[in-house]
Amino acid sequence: MAARNRSKPTGFCVTTFAMSYDRDLVPAPGAHLLTGLKDLDATIDESTLRPGWEDPRTGVAIVDLEIDGEPYPVSGRNALKRAIADWKAAGYDVKVGLELEGYVLEPTFADDGRPEPSGWQRFQNQRSMVYGTGPLGDPSGLLDEIWWTADRCGFSLESMNIEFDESQVELTLEHDDALQAVDDAFLFRVLAREVAIHHGLDFTFLGRPFPELSGSGVHINFSLVDEHGNNAMSDPNAPSGLSTLARHCLAGLVHHHRGLTALCAPTINAYRRLQPASLSGVWANWGVDHRNAANRVPAHATDAMRIENRLGDGSMNLYTGVAAVLQAARLGTLEQLDPGPPITTDGFEDGGTTSVRCADNLGDALADLEADTTLAAAVGQELVDNFVFNKGVEVERFEGDVTGDELTEFERSMYLPYH
Numbered sequence: 202m203a204a205r206n207r208s209k210p211t212g213f214c215v216t217t218f219a220m221s222y223d224r225d226l227v228p229a230p231g232a233h234l235l236t237g238l239k240d241l242d243a244t245i246d247e248s249t250l251r252p253g254w255e256d257p258r259t260g261v262a263i264v265d266l267e268i269d270g271e272p273y274p275v276s277g278r279n280a281l282k283r284a285i286a287d288w289k290a291a292g293y294d295v296k297v298g299l300e301l302e303g304y305v306l307e308p309t310f311a312d313d314g315r316p317e318p319s320g321w322q323r324f325q326n327q328r329s330m331v332y333g334t335g336p337l338g339d340p341s342g343l344l345d346e347i348w349w350t351a352d353r354c355g356f357s358l359e360s361m362n363i364e365f366d367e368s369q370v371e372l373t374l375e376h377d378d379a380l381q382a383v384d385d386a387f388l389f390r391v392l393a394r395e396v397a398i399h400h401g402l403d404f405t406f407l408g409r410p411f412p413e414l415s416g417s418g419v420h421i422n423f424s425l426v427d428e429h430g431n432n433a434m435s436d437p438n439a440p441s442g443l444s445t446l447a448r449h450c451l452a453g454l455v456h457h458h459r460g461l462t463a464l465c466a467p468t469i470n471a472y473r474r475l476q477p478a479s480l481s482g483v484w485a486n487w488g489v490d491h492r493n494a495a496n497r498v499p500a501h502a503t504d505a506m507r508i509e510n511r512l513g514d515g516s517m518n519l520y521t522g523v524a525a526v527l528q529a530a531r532l533g534t535l536e537q538l539d540p541g542p543p544i545t546t547d548g549f550e551d552g553g554t555t556s557v558r559c560a561d562n563l564g565d566a567l568a569d570l571e572a573d574t575t576l577a578a579a580v581g582q583e584l585v586d587n588f589v590f591n592k593g594v595e596v597e598r599f600e601g602d603v604t605g606d607e608l609t610e611f612e613r614s615m616y617l618p619y620h
Contacts, residue, residue: 212240215268218275218587221594222615229590231275231583242267249384251355254392261354263384274583277520278383283581284527285379291531293425293433297523298359298376298507299386302417303406303515305343305368305397321403321617323411324368338363344370347396356389366414370404376422376507379527383519390515406515407620408466409473412606416474416481418514419465421526424507425450435506441489441543442502450508451487452540453533454496454526455555458485458512460573462559463566464525464580465513467592468620470612472562473603474514477550482511483559484552486544493548512559516620521584528579562603564596 219232228234243264253259266273273279288295305324328337339345344361351358357375364371372393374386390406397404409416425446427433434447443451454461466475474481480492487508488494497509510526533540544553552558560566567589570577577585601609608617 210242210244215241227594230586254350275587277518280524280581281520284524295379296424297379297382298422300420301372306403329367408471408514421510422507432504449534450530452538453530455485457529457576459569460576463570465522468516485557486552488544
């Protein structure tokens with residue numbers, strides 16, 4: 202969009218909020234499929250304008266969505282703004298840091314000699330090592346180009362390294378004000394894939410694109426700052442260094458764990474990852490420096506105290522997922538909930554002191570979200586109704602088994618091209 206037009210709204214069809222991956226349209230609430238496919242007004246948020254990564258003549262920005270002159274209630278970014286405002290009304294500013302995980306992909310070719318790829322496989326690199334960097338971890342040079350491109354475009358990356366499995370990468374952005382942090386992560390995820398495509402490769406953030414290998418998550422780290430600029434989650438004199446506010450936040454996340462699941466893990470494929478012994482936050486629990494806990498807090502963090510929610514994966518709408526996590530934590534403070542003791546067992550096959558775990562399939566997770574009416578209202582009932590309808594159609598259309606050793610055709614065609 203040219204700079205001279207950036208304050209003028211552009212119309213987009215609202216019914217894109219009722220569209221499946223294969224562009225089938227369904228009458229989802231709030232998407233106006235049966236009432237004229239009306240317009241959304243999209244206005245550039247000028248604070249998000251930054252240099253583009255494809256061409257120096259192009260800028261990239263986020264837009265605010267309105268309908269009938271009001272913020273569109275189904276928009277994930279608007280839901281995040283509401284969550285931030287709710288915390289602000291309680292006296293706190295929200296800081297967020299996001300950790301993204303994904304796999305580098307390379308094309309495969311058919312035996313018939315056609316030049317176009319017939320599919321995609323994990324990038325082959327037998328020298329890959331956990332936490333590796335440099336040419337041994339990335340002989341293609343892709344990660345270096347992603348880093349320098351992101352830096353040129355104004356993104357603040359904290360780290361980038363090989364994760365557990367071959368060609369699995371962790372990309373961590375620096376923490377920032379919540380809206381800025383999620384805007385950056387949303388755009389950075391697009392940047393990473395488009396830089397990969399220019400390399401003749403691809404990048405997938407899907408929860409578990411290779412069933413025999415580790416899943417990939419999105420870890421949502423957040424902290425709260427009081428009116429004096431202090432970390433309100435820290436109390437050096439309290440057990441584990443956690444303030445009463447932080448304990449209530451943990452309790453909200455534990456209490457609403459099942460309701461959160463669908464919003465943080467919104468695909469059929471996500472439930473390949475959400476299994477015991479997968480370090481993925483299956484159980485409704487919390488722990489101190491414990492990677493098998495759904496909600497992890499650092500040890501001896503003092504001013505760096507934060508909560509890391511480990512439930513979601515890269516198919517998540519980042520705005521919606523972060524909004525849901527912040528609202529679940531806030532509900533814990535409103536209800537003065539207690540999180541119980543932290544997990545101290547290994548956590549591979551059980552949740553420690555809890556037997557409550559997330560659903561093991563998307564259909565049941567959607568039912569849990571609908572049943573958690575308090576969380577749905579906090580996140581936004583219109584958004585939740587639209588989400589549940591759209592994802593319910595997805596569940597109805599799926600005819601397969603996600604316990605097998607290979608992706609189903611549904612997962613390959615519906616998810617892999619987009620995540």
